[in-house]
Amino acid sequence: MSNIEQNETIERIKFLSKELKLPYTMGNIEDEIREANLEGNSIEIFLKEIFEKEYDLRKENGKKNRIRLAKFPYKKYIEDLVIEDLPEDARAKIKIFSTLEFIKTGQNIIFAGNPGTGKTHISIGLGIKACNAGYKVLFTTIPLLVNELKESRSQKTLRAFEAKFEKYDLIIADELGYISFDKEASELLFTYLSLRAGRKSTIITTNLSFERWDEIFKDPVMTAAMIDRLTHKSYIVNMNGNSYRLKETKQWLEEQ
Known part of the structure; x- marks a missing residue:
């Protein structure tokens, strides 16, 4: 040639x-x-x-x-966690979660506890690990999710939103408890989180104990039903403890 x-x-x-x-x-x-x-x-x-x-x-x-499509607010990795600084319950379960078996079995994880203890870091770390394993993941905050649901209802696109919502293998819903909702928002959130229960995995982070969830939803019956759906065969992780975030900040300041 x-x-x-x-x-x-x-x-x-x-x-x-x-x-x-x-x-x-x-x-x-x-x-x-x-x-x-x-x-x-x-x-x-x-x-x-x-x-x-x-x-x-x-x-x-x-x-x-x-x-990229998961829309994480920033990148955090499970490998970067200082396990000894996490609350005791998280230390005991982090290895189990890292296998991602909970996604295969469609189980939820609820991280509940005071701010700064690593709830969002662990959630993002598991989300990135799931992306690398081939799973389709979405990160959102509860307030943002509620706004999207309301907009979809007003624009009559809820059916399309539902189809998209159901395709995710894992949804991370961050910051439950920072704001309360009106009746419409509560019903929408209940409906769409319940759709996934027992079939697809959802990680929820909250700063409130279950006893205080009625402060958010304003309806004791709906609150009880949501807790029942979300916690069935789920992992409940007690994240009360010393602030992981504060310790990281102090360490960073000492290194400057």
Whole structure:
């Protein structure tokens, strides 16, 4: 094959790679051909290696896309936690949660306790770990979720919202208890969190004990029903303890 023919062939491979969405091949085909020729690789070895690199790139891009689409407010990792600083109940269960078995079985986790003890950090860390494992995840706050539900109802798009909501393997609903809701908001939240109960996993963080949830929902019957649905076969984690966040801040200040 002449140099002209070879260059035309490579350009054709690049074009086809672009059309077929094979970014690694498109960007590295010349280097791969050169290396294969130097090592005397067969066509079978050449194809296997380039497909493996294409596969690895696609897997890595998939992880990044899932993390991006999950809408985490920031990145926190389970590996960054100082386990000894967590409340006792969290220390005892963090290894179990890290297996992500709760997602496979459709179980909920409710982190309940005073602010600054690591509830959101653990939740985001589990969410990122789930994204890397191939699960579809969404992070939202309870107030934001309520606003989205109300907007969907007013725009008559609740059915579409429901279909989207149900597709997530894991939803992290942060900050239950910071604001109370009117009757419409309470009913919507009850309905859509209940839809997932027993089938898909939800992580909820709250600064209130269950006895105080009626302060949020203003309806004792609905509150009791929501607690019953959300806690059935779920993990309830007592997050009362010393402020994990305050200790991190003090450590950071000491290092300055």
